[in-house]
Amino acid sequence: MTGPEDGYRPSPRSRTIGTTVEQDPARDTVPAGSRVTGVHVHTVRDLRGRIAAHLVGRDRELDLLLAAVAAGRDVLLEGPPGTSKSTLLHAITGEWGIPLVFVEGNADLTPTRLVGHHNPARVLREDYTAENFVPGPLVEAMRTGGFLYVEEFNRAPEDTINTLLTAMAERRITVPRVGVVEARPTFRVVASMNPYDNIGTTRLSTSVYDRLCRLAIDYQDDAAERDIVDRRTGVASHRLVADAVAITRATRERDDIRQGSSVRGAIDLALVAAQLAAIRGVALPDEPSVEPPRGLPEDYTAVVLDALLLALSGRIFLDETLEATPETVLEQIWEDHFLLRPAAADPG
Ligand SMILES: Nc1ncnc2c1ncn2[C@@H]1O[C@H](COP(=O)(O)OP(=O)(O)O)[C@@H](O)[C@H]1O
Ligand SMILES: [Mg+2]
Numbered sequence: 285m286t287g288p289e290d291g292y293r294p295s296p297r298s299r300t301i302g303t304t305v306e307q308d309p310a311r312d313t314v315p316a317g318s319r320v321t322g323v324h325v326h327t328v329r330d331l332r333g334r335i336a337a338h339l340v341g342r343d344r345e346l347d348l349l350l351a352a353v354a355a356g357r358d359v360l361l362e363g364p365p366g367t368s369k370s371t372l373l374h375a376i377t378g379e380w381g382i383p384l385v386f387v388e389g390n391a392d393l394t395p396t397r398l399v400g401h402h403n404p405a406r407v408l409r410e411d412y413t414a415e416n417f418v419p420g421p422l423v424e425a426m427r428t429g430g431f432l433y434v435e436e437f438n439r440a441p442e443d444t445i446n447t448l449l450t451a452m453a454e455r456r457i458t459v460p461r462v463g464v465v466e467a468r469p470t471f472r473v474v475a476s477m478n479p480y481d482n483i484g485t486t487r488l489s490t491s492v493y494d495r496l497c498r499l500a501i502d503y504q505d506d507a508a509e510r511d512i513v514d515r516r517t518g519v520a521s522h523r524l525v526a527d528a529v530a531i532t533r534a535t536r537e538r539d540d541i542r543q544g545s546s547v548r549g550a551i552d553l554a555l556v557a558a559q560l561a562a563i564r565g566v567a568l569p570d571e572p573s574v575e576p577p578r579g580l581p582e583d584y585t586a587v588v589l590d591a592l593l594l595a596l597s598g599r600i601f602l603d604e605t606l607e608a609t610p611e612t613v614l615e616q617i618w619e620d621h622f623l624l625r626p627a628a629a630d631p632g
Contacts, residue, residue: 328354331379338375340515341508342368345501350376352497353431358452358473360437360493363501366546369476373433382470383430387421389440389475395447398422399459412461422451423459429468437475438488445488448473449495480543506533509547519554521568523580524588527621528554531592534617535600540608545599557591585622592618 332350339346349372352359361369370386377384387393400420402412410416425432434440434448451457455467475496477488504512509529519525528550535544561568566583597610 335375335379338378339368339371340511341504342372345499346372346376348499352499353472353474356472357497358495359475360496360498361474361476361501362479362498363476364478364480364503364543364546366548367501367503369435369501370433373431373474377431380470383425383428384433385421385425385428385430386433386435389434389436389438389444391439391441393440393444395444396420398444398447399457400462402461414462417459417462422448422457423465425473426451426455426457426465426467426471429470431472431474434473434475436477436481438477438481445492448475449492452495503533503536503546506530509533509550512547513550513554516551517554517558519558519568521558521570523569523571524557525554527588528557528592531588531617531621532596534621535596535614538613538617540603540606540613541600542603543601545596549596549599553588553592553595556595557587560591561587580622585618588622589615589618 328350332346335350336343336346345368349359349361353376361372363369373384387398398420400418400423403416403418406413406416419427422432424430432448437445440448447457451467452473455471456464458464479500503509506529509532510525513519513525513529517525529547532545532547532550532553535541535549538544558568560566561584564583564587566587567581569580569584593611593614596614600610600613602608602610602613
């Protein structure tokens with residue numbers, strides 16, 4: 285539930301930051317006078333610099349998200365999958381030195397699962413006690429002063445959302461047979477949702493929106509995505525990285541695809557293609573500015589085709605009114621990329 289993902293490592297100084305951006309948790313506003321002292325501004329700027337080192341781009345998003353949480357606010361991140369949401373939160377909480385408690389919003393996320401339950405075997409022996417209470421992610425985040433990150437927030441049942449709203453507003457909750465759980469000052473709720481996702485989701489009420497700051501996040505540009513694929517895969521061929529990114533981005537631009545693939549697809553495509561090339565004994569071209577198809581051998585483009593079918597076919601969602609399959613659409617994208625639009629394949 286907690287812990288680093290994406291190869292993220294906090295720097296050793298992070299724990300010293302813990303108390304500098306906190307506020308009176310019971311209050312809606314920061315007490316006058318402590319809001320923007322020189323120390324606070326300096327510290328949050330310093331913190332920002334260290335967080336940024338973990339990210340490719342995202343300067344504006346980082347500034348805004350950090351400003352919101354440093355101001356004691358809870359936040360809704362609205363963007364499709366694979367747009368740096370978890371990466372930003374891992375980097376912020378890691379450098380801040382506080383836990384990131386992750387929970388997925390779905391129909392099974394009842395208020396009990398969110399808050400916690402009493403261990404039934406121990407209850408039979410000992411009756412209900414505070415000691416045999418097994419904290420759920422909300423209580424864990426409140427007690428440890430962590431961020432509770434609720435992914436796909438709009439898939440959670442309404443009573444679960446209401447429990448969260450209470451915890452956000454009061455910064456404390458009452459748990460039957462346990463007592464009052466007070467949130468430590470750095471506790472925040474960060475919710476995320478995919479704006480293109482409308483199956484099985486709850487339409488959030490205006491009273492929910494009224495309690496959250498909202499940051500919309502979209503895909504990054506192709507240079508940033510190449511940089512991400514470079515960093516995450518270590519694939520040496522710049523040509524392959526550029527092709528993987530261009531092909532993945534093309535899945536987001538077609539009318540027959542309802543939702544295309546994120547940079548995660550490009551990462552997998554590059555990794556799979558590199559292995560497949562090794563298995564088949566195919567050399568990966570390194571020159572990124574070669575104009576396809578002239579400079580690109582057929583065995584290389586065939587590797588990319590097989591790898592992209594594997595990496596992307598489960599990640600694209602077609603317009604259901606059409607008869608196309610993910611495979612036929614992906615083959616067209618591959619043809620466009622390597623045979624018909626050489627300029628589009630040129631990363632330079
Ligand atoms: N700005 C970025 N800098 C570095 N890596 C990134 C960035 N954005 C995304 N990634 C990488 O892309 C993948 C998906 O990003 P992630 O933050 O998990 O997306 P989300 O949480 O929005 O679905 C991860 O492997 C992550 O390391
Ligand atoms: Mg995520």
